[in-house]
Amino acid sequence: MASRASTMSSSATPSVSQSTKAAAPANGNVIKRLQSELMTLMTSPTPGISAFPTADLTRWNATLSGPADTPYASLSFKLTLAFPANYPYAPPEVLFKTPIYHPNVDMSGRICLDILKPGGQGKEGAWSAALNTESVLLSVQSLLGEPNNASPLNGEAALLWDSNQEEFKRKVLARHVEPSELED
Amino acid sequence: MATSAALSLVRKRTEALFDYVKVWPESKGALLDIKEHIVTATTLEKVSLCTAFIRQVQQRILHAGATTVELLSVYVNVIHAFKLLDARGVLLDKVASPLRGYLRARDDTVSVIAASFLADIDPEGNLVAESDGKVCADIAKAAQTSSLEDTRDDRGLNWDDMNWVPDPIDAGSNHKYNKSEDILSYILGLFDQDDFIKEMTNVLAQHLLQATDPEFAKETRLVELFKSRFDPSKLQAAEVMLKDMRDSVMLEKRILPRRTRATSTPTPRDIQAAIPGEGITLPMLYRQFEGRMKHAQFLAMVKLVANRRNDLYYPKRGRLPSPIDASPSQQGTDSGEPMSFRILSSFFWPQLRSNKFAVPDKFAGTLNHTGEMFSRYSGQRRLEWQDALGRMSVTLELEDRTITEPDIPAWRASVINAFASDELDTGLSFTAEQLQKKLSMDSELVSDALSYWSHKRVLYQPIAAEYAVLERLDMDVAPTSNTAAEEEAFSAVRSEDAVLRENAPMFEIFIANMLRNGGAKEVGGMMGIANMLKMVLPTFTYGEEEVLFLLGEMEGRGEVVREGDMWKVAT
Numbered sequence: 001m002a003s004r005a006s007t008m009s010s011s012a013t014p015s016v017s018q019s020t021k022a023a024a025p026a027n028g029n030v031i032k033r034l035q036s037e038l039m040t041l042m043t044s045p046t047p048g049i050s051a052f053p054t055a056d057l058t059r060w061n062a063t064l065s066g067p068a069d070t071p072y073a074s075l076s077f078k079l080t081l082a083f084p085a086n087y088p089y090a091p092p093e094v095l096f097k098t099p100i101y102h103p104n105v106d107m108s109g110r111i112c113l114d115i116l117k118p119g120g121q122g123k124e125g126a127w128s129a130a131l132n133t134e135s136v137l138l139s140v141q142s143l144l145g146e147p148n149n150a151s152p153l154n155g156e157a158a159l160l161w162d163s164n165q166e167e168f169k170r171k172v173l174a175r176h177v178e179p180s181e182l183e184d
Numbered sequence: 185m186a187t188s189a190a191l192s193l194v195r196k197r198t199e200a201l202f203d204y205v206k207v208w209p210e211s212k213g214a215l216l217d218i219k220e221h222i223v224t225a226t227t228l229e230k231v232s233l234c235t236a237f238i239r240q241v242q243q244r245i246l247h248a249g250a251t252t253v254e255l256l257s258v259y260v261n262v263i264h265a266f267k268l269l270d271a272r273g274v275l276l277d278k279v280a281s282p283l284r285g286y287l288r289a290r291d292d293t294v295s296v297i298a299a300s301f302l303a304d305i306d307p308e309g310n311l312v313a314e315s316d317g318k319v320c321a322d323i324a325k326a327a328q329t330s331s332l333e334d335t336r337d338d339r340g341l342n343w344d345d346m347n348w349v350p351d352p353i354d355a356g357s358n359h360k361y362n363k364s365e366d367i368l369s370y371i372l373g374l375f376d377q378d379d380f381i382k383e384m385t386n387v388l389a390q391h392l393l394q395a396t397d398p399e400f401a402k403e404t405r406l407v408e409l410f411k412s413r414f415d416p417s418k419l420q421a422a423e424v425m426l427k428d429m430r431d432s433v434m435l436e437k438r439i440l441p442r443r444t445r446a447t448s449t450p451t452p453r454d455i456q457a458a459i460p461g462e463g464i465t466l467p468m469l470y471r472q473f474e475g476r477m478k479h480a481q482f483l484a485m486v487k488l489v490a491n492r493r494n495d496l497y498y499p500k501r502g503r504l505p506s507p508i509d510a511s512p513s514q515q516g517t518d519s520g521e522p523m524s525f526r527i528l529s530s531f532f533w534p535q536l537r538s539n540k541f542a543v544p545d546k547f548a549g550t551l552n553h554t555g556e557m558f559s560r561y562s563g564q565r566r567l568e569w570q571d572a573l574g575r576m577s578v579t580l581e582l583e584d585r586t587i588t589e590p591d592i593p594a595w596r597a598s599v600i601n602a603f604a605s606d607e608l609d610t611g612l613s614f615t616a617e618q619l620q621k622k623l624s625m626d627s628e629l630v631s632d633a634l635s636y637w638s639h640k641r642v643l644y645q646p647i648a649a650e651y652a653v654l655e656r657l658d659m660d661v662a663p664t665s666n667t668a669a670e671e672e673a674f675s676a677v678r679s680e681d682a683v684l685r686e687n688a689p690m691f692e693i694f695i696a697n698m699l700r701n702g703g704a705k706e707v708g709g710m711m712g713i714a715n716m717l718k719m720v721l722p723t724f725t726y727g728e729e730e731v732l733f734l735l736g737e738m739e740g741r742g743e744v745v746r747e748g749d750m751w752k753v754a755t
Binding site (some may be wrong): 035038039041042043045050051052053054055057060061062063078 | 690693694697698700701702710711716719720721722
């Protein structure tokens with residue numbers, strides 16, 4: 001956790017010069033880009049993935065369904081996406097709103113995934129402007145079935161995944177709350 | 185004695201105020217009587233004048249029986265009359281508000297106003313072409329006489345204004361005194377700018393497609409007029425439409441002359457006309473004249489009319505002396521049919537009728553060729569012909585008569601052409617379904633064309649539901665039914681409803697995803713479904729009513745459920 005926070009802050013410094021130039025006037029472009037992403041998402045939907053903006057076009061809600069043949073099968077998860085002002089040159093911030101027991105997701109829903117960290121030269125992240133909301137959600141969905149146990153945020157989950165799948169599944173179900181119950 | 189006589193006169197005048205307003209400006213005298221009284225009247229007396237008038241308006245005109253055109257012309261007269269009574273418009277504001285409210289509630293007000301702006305009127309202010317109660321002559325006159333100057337000046341700050349008078353004491357605190365208030369600004373102020381501009385763009389599109397004036401003077405003036413009154417950036421679409429029209433005329437000149445004059449040897453003038461301002465390479469230019477003149481001859485002429493810079497040829501500035509024989513050489517025997525075209529930037533035009541069907545072979549070739557020429561001139565851009573917007577002139581030679589139909593929609597020409605295209609067999613007949621298949625045309629267009637030609641007594645039905653050409657009038661004894669073919673029932677611009685229905689599946693996907701991710705929502709309100717859709721989907725320009733229609737459809741399919749005012753996805 002601590003190591004992750006430090007990489008975030010160190011990688012943020014070089015990107016400042018970039019973002020201050022782009023951020024302010026790019027707002028219209030961000031909206032345009034998000035609108036066109038939404039249009040693609042709506043016109044060619046991917047099964048198991050759904051996303052829609054809130055009243056603020058740069059903040060979206062998303063719904064994922066857990067991939068079949070994984071402990072998360074037939075569960076559905078709510079996420080939020082917050083797009084920065086210099087999107088797509090910086091990654092969106094993606095959080096799980098539904099409590100989830102997963103090696104790469106911490107208790108407050110933060111996700112450890114390389115494509116969600118700023119990419120480019122000299123940065124360790126893998127974000128690229130060629131990615132979009134749909135590919136982000138697909139990556140998160142596939143992370144559910146293939147956790148990266150080399151750099152876990154939830155150490156216990158990582159150990160259990162490798163040692164005791166049945167206990168892992170029990171913990172997943174114990175922690176899960178269906179989105180419809182979560183709203184109330 | 186004198187005062188009581190004056191008071192009773194005013195009472196009489198007030199009772200008939202509505203009649204005076206209606207016959208404005210003949211009733212100016214009577215109104216001046218009232219004005220005389222108003223100058224000295226107390227506030228209470230002014231209020232009673234207004235209430236009397238409002239009551240008359242409500243009784244006489246604010247009901248379903250009055251047409252929108254009538255209402256608008258009364259509105260214009262009210263403005264004239266009350267401006268006379270009270271130049272600062274305080275009384276006008278009071279009496280006009282019920283009328284304005286009523287006009288806003290009518291569906292067709294915007295389209296009547298828009299049509300009126302583009303109507304032709306003669307100098308006496310009468311409409312040139314009466315167009316079935318869609319045009320208000322008073323507005324047309326006002327639009328034509330109003331100035332293009334930016335009239336949004338601040339009258340209160342104009343210190344040279346010798347006609348300045350202080351605000352009347354009965355002016356409300358929200359009375360806007362610094363706004364110039366001519367008829368037009370009252371009319372335009374009736375509606376929300378965006379709604380009005382959208383409707384106006386539709387009418388303008390329709391009008392431009394039928395316009396014959398190559399300068400588009402009237403349309404240009406109108407757009408300029410709006411630019412002086414509205415936010416100019418909102419009129420971008422209208423400006424692009426105008427530019428499309430002008431560009432089309434230019435391009436037509438560039439592409440078509442050599443089609444129509446293909447037989448004659450080109451003159452230097454023709455070559456000059458064919459050189460675009462941005463330059464052209466020599467082989468490119470010669471291709472246009474290939475087969476019509478020898479290369480050496482061509483080169484000599486090019487030298488005469490063009491400058492060469494870096495392999496590109498540019499037209500010389502100077503004009504050539506006009507040819508001695510100025511009479512047009514393209515008559516009758518040309519290889520190509522005389523034709524003209526319009527190129528529209530689809531992004532800026534309203535959604536147009538886009539039905540596809542088979543155009544007569546003769547034209548299909550010409551269209552393809554023109555499309556190729558267009559791509560050659562304008563790089564990446566590609567043409568897509570809107571068959572349904574085409575108009576053709578048709579001459580039919582029947583056994584006993586010749587019928588010429590100038591300027592009819594292309595689908596009607598296509599249908600009648602289907603009867604002629606096969607061998608000359610008089611017994612040839614089609615049913616509507618056969619025609620639909622043959623021309624791959626929509627049924628509504630086929631039936632429109634069939635009823636049009638039946639009405640013109642070109643087609644008849646030898647047996648029920650079969651259509652054949654009526655070669656001699658005596659072949660069909662029973663006069664074809666009197667059902668008048670509905671002239672131009674299909675407007676070029678598609679109705680909002682049609683667009684809504686066409687896009688409904690997409691809108692419904694948006695709604696479903698919105699509710700799945702955003703939880704249950706109401707239709708109205710800031711965060712309601714209607715507003716959210718408008719925000720994320722600029723093409724969604726509808727209101728709550730349409731959203732309810734979409735939700736109703738989705739509910740029918742079991743995709744959403746209703747809980748009180750809230751809608752949510754069915755689980």
